[in-house]
Amino acid sequence: MFPKKTGKLSYMSYDNFFEKQLNILKAEGRYRVFADLERHANTFPVATWHSSHGPKQVVVWCSNDYLGMSQHLEVVDAVIKSAQSYGAGSGGTRNISGTAHLHVELECTIAALHEKEAGLVFTSGYVANEATLCTLAKGLPDCVAFCDEKIHASMIQGISHSRIPKHVFSHNNLDQLRQQLSAYDKAKPKLIAFVSVYSMEGDFAPIEAICDLAEEYNALTYLDEVHAVGIYGKGGAGLANALNQQHRIDVIQGNFAKAYGVIGGYVTGSKNLVDYVRSFASGFIFTTSLPPMVASAAIKSIQVLQQADDLRQKLWDNVNLLKKLLGNTQVNYRNTPSHIVPVVIGDAIICKNFTDSLLNDFGIYAQPINYPTVPKGMERMRLTVTPHHTEEMIRQMVDALSYLWGKFFLKKAG
């Protein structure tokens, strides 16, 4: 493909531009290579990797299917039965023929889970955040937003699209948040956006202290519980529930794609707030709704996890074993309070080579995490052990990490 020329002008070659940008990513070690995986419904966390040398069995160590619910027999059965009864798609937006009884049931289920008056379902957690935050921020007159620096990209997008003024406070820094809040009149509408379990750090938000500040300065609280629902709190109701703070959060957002193992996102809150979002959010109004079979699977998964303390216990047993074994090595892991265990390597190219070795030489899949997901110099793996990893798999993982750590001459952080 050659640039077209007319007279002295030479027009841009679009394809050259794209190639150049991709080459920059490759040179920085940030080019994303997707592992071509085939997950099997009955062998989780073992999957088939379609490598350039042919298919190979690997153990997945970085899935957000934290409890393996995507393969749970009752959840899979709910999808099959629902597809047979109601078909594959929803038939439209919620407004135009796309509201199924299962959507209504799912919204009642999530509202009850978080003890809120109402719930609203979106096609993903990303859309739930983007649409709700944008709608609230834009709609509240003269609103100002306050965001933790590590909130998810979907939350940043939502607030940015609203174009309201925003303050970013450094991660979990309550003094800075107080300082920012106190610069405004108490009567001015304010929105604090934060996350309960930060997925790249594996740490928690100080939920109670943020609620105290919100009360003091009359701010609305918006909490993303995507990495917490299903795992923390009573019956998997989330971290705010576990800390007895659920009633103090105005909007609890979550999704069905991580511990619940399906897809879709939601918000819960007061009847009026949820109805306002339902009535004004473009990302809710103008898109086809979730297929009823997905809603059915999400309801089943929530119901199963409401009674699954034994599965959660097995998760924690494995998380604790992983952290204990890593503690006896030089591997630079973070001893987090959560089920997520980051292993920080600190260089994009080494991180990519390290994870390639894990995959090629040990049959272990843990993808590298690079900028902009984490800051440059903080490249890492993000390990997620599940209740379905065996003790043997955990020991093999720690041995492989420890061996490669030495081979790559990596150091433990001081």
Ligand SMILES: Cc1ncc(COP(=O)(O)O)c(C=O)c1O
């Ligand atoms: C904190 C957080 N919020 C929201 C999302 C988006 O959720 P979904 O994958 O359902 O779009 C993610 C996804 O990784 C996330 O980490």
